[in-house]
Amino acid sequence: MSAHPRDAVILGYVRTPFGRYGGGLAPIRPDDLASHVIRAVLERTDVADADIDEVVFGAANQSGEDNRNVGRMASLLAGLPETVPGVTLNRLCGSGLEAVNDAARRIRAGEADVVVAGGVESMTRAPLVTLKPSEAFPRGERVLADTTLGWRLVNPRMIDLGYHPISLGETAENVSVKEHVGRAEQDSYAARSQDRYARAKAEGFFAGEIQPVHNGKELISEDEHPRPGSSIDKLGKLKPAFKENGTVTAGNSSGINDGAAALVIAAREKARALGLRPLGRIVASASAGVHPDYMGLGPIPAVRKLV
Secondary structure (H helix, E strand, C coil): EEEEECEEEEEEEEECCEEEEECCCCCCCCHHHHHHHHHHHHHHHCCCCCCCEEEECCCCCCCCCCCCCCCHHHHCCCCCCCCCCCCEEECCCHHHHHHHHHHHHHHHHHCCCCCCEEEEEECCCCCEEECCCCCCCCCCCCCEEEEECCCCCCHHHHHHCCCCCCCHHHHHHHHHHCCCCHHHHHHEEEEEEEHHHHHHCCCCCCCCCCCCCCCCCCECCCCCCCCCCCCCCHHHHCCCCCCCCCCCCCCCCCCCCEEEEEEEEHHHHHHHEEEEEEEEEECCCCCCCHHHHHHHHHHHHHHHHHC
């Protein structure tokens, strides 16, 4: 595929370390995490604030300190001019990736020349929420919903339609049964992933992309969630986390983390005008829906749309 002036190219990227739940990033608001990487990626790429046409950020929670458009809030907190608009997108686990795809589409369409795109989440600081009472001075207990993970305040009609308010871990158990992916396969994949992370870290692979962040007491500069040395034997001793006799454990599933990342994406012709060399090009993207009970299968039809 030949180069085109409106190709969406990546000029730079940065991320915070990823903190474990209740870990080193716990004291930091999500909008501050986001503003931290916005400022850092602009400094790393030498792109001027005045050249930014839009800030697009993904966030899955949006019920706490990341509410009311964290993309816009983080843009202002990062010191960008108030004339630079900001928007927040939510595609749950794919929210940050959707922000990148959206930025690329804006650039290819000629609506923007330079966009800062990224994602942020503080699962530690996700609040407990409750609905307002329907009458003044209600009696009885109030139910609080934990917004850290999964559904909350679900419309009863969803259940009537066959969409069950189950957690991501439970959807993973469903996929395990449907696709015959057993515990041994999952533990093997997890152990290999941990080993690859450990080797990449030892080789300095992540050093250039991490922007350390101070939490008020200490500087956090390394990922907290990975567990190098997680052998298949150790993983095999963990109990199922979501279902009796299940296959999904704390060791072979995604973690509950805090962190943020940002990229500068520009039109190829704009990068050339700024004298900046692209690191890569965003060629295409696609999304597809599946039954929520089997959420993890979504990438399969999405990739088929592209090919």
